[in-house]
Amino acid sequence: MRQYLTTPIYYVNGDPHVGHAYTSVLGDALRRITLMTGGEAFLSTGTDEHGQKNQEAAEKSGLAADEFLERQARRFRALFDRLDVRYDLFVRTTSSAHKTAVEEALRRLWDKDLIIRKLYRGLYCVGCEQFKKAKDLDPQGRCPDHLIVPTESEETNYFLRLAPYQEWLMELLELNDGLIDPPFYRGEVLAMLREPLEDLSISRPKSRVRLGVELPFDREYVAYVWFDALLNYIGNLGWPSDTPEFRLWWPAATHLMAKDIVKTHCIYWPIILRALGLEPPAGYRIHGYWVGEGGVKMSKSLGNVVEPNALIDRVGVDGLRYYLLRSMGSSDSPISDSLVVQAYNTDLANNIGNLFARVLRFAANEGRVPSPDSVYDEDAAILEWIARGAATALKGATLSAVPQLARTLIEMSTRLNSHVEVVAPWKLARTPGGGPRLDSAIYVLMECLRILAQLAWPIMPATSSSALQMLGASPLKEEPRLHDFLGSTLPKGAPIGAVGPLFPRIATD
Numbered sequence: 387m388r389q390y391l392t393t394p395i396y397y398v399n400g401d402p403h404v405g406h407a408y409t410s411v412l413g414d415a416l417r418r419i420t421l422m423t424g425g426e427a428f429l430s431t432g433t434d435e436h437g438q439k440n441q442e443a444a445e446k447s448g449l450a451a452d453e454f455l456e457r458q459a460r461r462f463r464a465l466f467d468r469l470d471v472r473y474d475l476f477v478r479t480t481s482s483a484h485k486t487a488v489e490e491a492l493r494r495l496w497d498k499d500l501i502i503r504k505l506y507r508g509l510y511c512v513g514c515e516q517f518k519k520a521k522d523l524d525p526q527g528r529c530p531d532h533l534i535v536p537t538e539s540e541e542t543n544y545f546l547r548l549a550p551y552q553e554w555l556m557e558l559l560e561l562n563d564g565l566i567d568p569p570f571y572r573g574e575v576l577a578m579l580r581e582p583l584e585d586l587s588i589s590r591p592k593s594r595v596r597l598g599v600e601l602p603f604d605r606e607y608v609a610y611v612w613f614d615a616l617l618n619y620i621g622n623l624g625w626p627s628d629t630p631e632f633r634l635w636w637p638a639a640t641h642l643m644a645k646d647i648v649k650t651h652c653i654y655w656p657i658i659l660r661a662l663g664l665e666p667p668a669g670y671r672i673h674g675y676w677v678g679e680g681g682v683k684m685s686k687s688l689g690n691v692v693e694p695n696a697l698i699d700r701v702g703v704d705g706l707r708y709y710l711l712r713s714m715g716s717s718d719s720p721i722s723d724s725l726v727v728q729a730y731n732t733d734l735a736n737n738i739g740n741l742f743a744r745v746l747r748f749a750a751n752e753g754r755v756p757s758p759d760s761v762y763d764e765d766a767a768i769l770e771w772i773a774r775g776a777a778t779a780l781k782g783a784t785l786s787a788v789p790q791l792a793r794t795l796i797e798m799s800t801r802l803n804s805h806v807e808v809v810a811p812w813k814l815a816r817t818p819g820g821g822p823r824l825d826s827a828i829y830v831l832m833e834c835l836r837i838l839a840q841l842a843w844p845i846m847p848a849t850s851s852s853a854l855q856m857l858g859a860s861p862l863k864e865e866p867r868l869h870d871f872l873g874s875t876l877p878k879g880a881p882i883g884a885v886g887p888l889f890p891r892i893a894t895d
């Protein structure tokens with residue numbers, strides 16, 4: 387399978403929060419799963435640095451716009467680096483390569499006579515950077531996502547007509563029931579397409595917005611921030627040049643995002659591509675919102691944001707990755723510091739961490755992997771159960787595969803903890819003649835832990851490496867393949883690494 391995974395490029399008007407962290411970590415986990423199952427993957431993430439809301443934030447910061455954008459982009463990038471997100475490309479829309487793509491797209495649409503100029507009056511939500519219809523607003527006339535009353539705007543702008551592509555897009559969605567995962571959103575998009583599609587404004591006058599790419603055919607305007615931002619997905623691959631990257635990865639794109647930006651991605655984007663004579667992306671994966679207390683969407687504008695760096699200081703990178711990846715699916719998911727700490731203590735410290743400590747305590751006495759002459763049946767059975775579970779745990783890089791994998795790790799650990807109870811190695815150690823049984827049990831348990839550690843790589847990569855080191859297993863290659871590690875074994879009698887707690891318990895008050 388070949389997958390070009392993309393995350394949204396994030397507005398830099400505020401600091402990155404846990405919602406941004408999540409989609410990029412999700413991209414990373416899907417990239418790792420794809421590699422493990424023998425596929426090829428390319429992950430892009432980055433920052434959306436144009437438009438009115440970034441401009442307003444830059445003005446408020448008191449810094450020069452480019453300094454502000456640079457500082458904010460660095461904060462996003464540093465967070466993703468800290469979170470072990472192995473992106474292949476971090477795009478900034480202020481980069482010259484990106485600008486070239488936007489200018490060329492505008493030029494081509496203009497040359498094809500697909501762009502019209504007209505006066506438009508509407509209600510603009512700066513939070514969404516989108517015009518809103520009265521019916522999209524709450525009873526107080528506010529944008530339901532940003533809880534602000536949109537401003538009336540009347541301006542002459544350039545527009546791309548969407549209506550000519552409406553039927554084509556409906557047909558594409560109807561014929562392709564797997565295009566949008568989960569399918570619920572396909573229904574939503576089809577419902578939007580049953581209403582007439584208004585022309586899409588693709589410009590903003592410079593008198594209002596200066597942060598943007600100038601229109602090549604009218605220097606008084608910049609490109610509309612959404613038009614600009616969506617083009618990153620092909621600009622990242624070198625388009626408009628016919629690069630090997632573009633030929634390899636387009637249209638094998640899977641766009642990841644939360645449900646807030648489905649319309650721009652599932653309606654505007656395929657139409658822009660079609661107008662440019664390019665293929666639509668292969669898939670969309672839409673996740674829910676992280677919500678704070680009271681079920682309200684977490685957002686910079688609302689000020690109810692969980693600070694990812696502070697949480698990492700408390701639960702570690704993998705503690706946060708684990709919570710994010712095991713909890714989110716297609717519906718909304720709550721997050722708070724105490725929920726994350728609780729999941730860490732229950733699932734990681736008390737379950738997986740405890741399992742490693744119990745098993746490694748016995749191996750650590752000798753400092754070596756045991757070398758049993760034969761393996762007892764009940765040990766062989768548990769090993770087979772774990773190996774079979776690992777082989778089926780990575781069922782395709784779908785949205786639900788990720789929390790499923792996290793849950794599988796916990797189920798396996800729970801079962802292995804029970805096996806330890808049954809085998810009771812501490813009793814065997816004191817039983818005369820119990821040596822062979824003990825060696826078999828510990829050897830097999832270590833084998834199970836090796837598989838568990840390798841299987842944890844997409845969710846908790848750093849823990850996966852340190853666990854393998856403790857077991858005396860070789861470190862994972864850059865691109866571990868599932869069939870390779872299922873086929874390998876721990877070398878009997880090999881020295882083990884320094885043993886320490888994998889997930890130290892976090893004190894709560």
Ligand code: MSP
Pocket residue numbers: 393394395396397398404405406408409434615616617618642643644645646647674675676677683684685
């Ligand atoms: N700049 C646009 C995207 C352009 S992509 C061509 C934008 N930026 S954003 O900063 O608002 O990011 C929105 C995305 O960030 C969501 O779709 C999601 O991936 C992530 N999230 C931001 N807040 C989130 C939550 N509270 N919950 C879940 N994801 C969230 O829209």
